Amino acid sequence: MHPAKSVILFTTASGAGYGLIAWLGVLAILGLVPADRGLGLIAFGLGFGLVVLGLVSSTFHLGHPERAWRALSQWRSSWLSREGVAAVFTFLPSGLFALGWVVLGRNDGAFAVLGLIASLSCVATVACTAMIYASLKTIRAWHSPWTLPAYLVMAALSGGLLLLVLLGLWGQPLAGPFGAIVLALFAATLAVKLLYWRSLADMDDASTAESATGLGDFGKVSLLEAPHSESNYLMQEMGFQVARRHAERLRRFVLFGGLAAPFVLVLAGLALPGAGAVVAAVLAALLLGAGLAVERWLFFAEAKHVVTLYYGESRA
Amino acid sequence: MTSLPRNPGPTKLGLVIDLDICVGCHACAVNCKEWNTGGHSAPLTDHDPYGADPSGVWFNRIHSFEVVDDDGDSRTVHFPKSCLHCDDAPCVTVCPTGASYKREEDGIVLVNAEACIGCKLCSWACPYGAREYDEDAGVMKKCTLCVDKIYNENLPERSRVPACVSTCPAGARHFGDLGDPDSEVSLLVAARDGYALMPEQGCAPVNRYLPPRPKAVAAESSGVSALAPVAAEAGSAGMLARWVDRMLSR
């Protein structure tokens, strides 16, 4: 599948934003972090900033952005519509939660409950995003049981790491224990990603050029002539191919540069005094950001759509 | 409403395409483009049509496949493909706006260009590559089964079939009600073991394909000796022949 920059930016940025807001809600309901106004201002500013950046960039690839409101109507059947509804709804509890924290200096009681509702709606929104992809039977790489956990754990990790940076900056004593949670999320992301890639290699249930044409009884099917001499929308949108050795190199970058290296940095940060820990966490966040962008690029680039069977592929 | 019709009627209009007969002339694709660029989903925009890299929206495209059996005997199959007007159309259920819908009365799958936001998700959900995005209009386009032709009372009755069907010079395309087991198309499908494409995708397409008939004569027993490759002989060709060859291959 063609890896459109707008969709990569949308899914990674909004994932991190929702992850950050969700963690703020969790910490508030558990009463683990005081409603420091400065921390709240920056944390919510960053969280909402990323979410809005993501949502705006997702409308870039629409043919008619001005009609985007129509996408809220078909939640009964469409995950894309459900994502829209969940995203709009999430602004309500998370907005009130943020106001309570930043304006009133409160994140306890009713505000903590709002925070919890905000967390749950953040999770639901990210889950809907994942399901848009996971529900497409035409793309085996996405129609995988690992797609949903991967989106959720990566949102939790990226949002969590941003929060870790902020907790460190504000000298919150929680930074230490929360660092351990972030390390666990790194491990979980690594595991999910490896399992996801392993499931990709298994092509047992693939559609084939034979099933696509129904001509398998007559022998092995291959494309003799494409319908037109030039490329078309389908080939541009779904025919994107990444060379195997590039894909392998990029996977290694995701694993080592994007996940293992920031893991080590966060781990080192736990041992370092205040400022050192913050620097380590900031570096880790930059590496993770690059890693997740590459991971999301690969998620598209490595996904083969069954329509390619009509354009020369033998299995998809 | 992008949910599939709750009470689908018995009628399922669709196409039956005879792969034994199709000669791959692309006439159906051309006439489809011709009719539909003024039809329900008009226009079928082209980009750079006379330039170096032309592209554009087509509802119907003809692929050609080679099928080689275990003995190395091969055949060419021309393979027209357009929307199969699936019963369980995933393109309809994924649509967030309600722009894509399946008609209750005849099962035709259409796009409402007024409501489409151009998110392209339906084209990702379709296994058959039946939906093409119109960059200019910013909306999705697809085969309408010539909904503006098949019910058109201004046309003589025999013309009330999709443009591809009326134009096929070989008679490889049939149109009718595949929901009625006694319709001509249904009888044809039954007689020729017509099949659905990629049933494993679970879309329950309505259109059917008729398989090529067994070859009357196998290649090696036909008594026709294979032609010797021309290239090897070129050196021995006469001077005039070589000159003609040079002139022609300029």
Ligand code: SF4
């Ligand atoms: S062929 Fe594709 S576009 Fe047509 S109804 Fe089926 S899924 Fe939808």
Ligand code: SF4
């Ligand atoms: S491109 Fe248009 S018709 Fe297709 S899913 Fe999006 S809104 Fe619906």
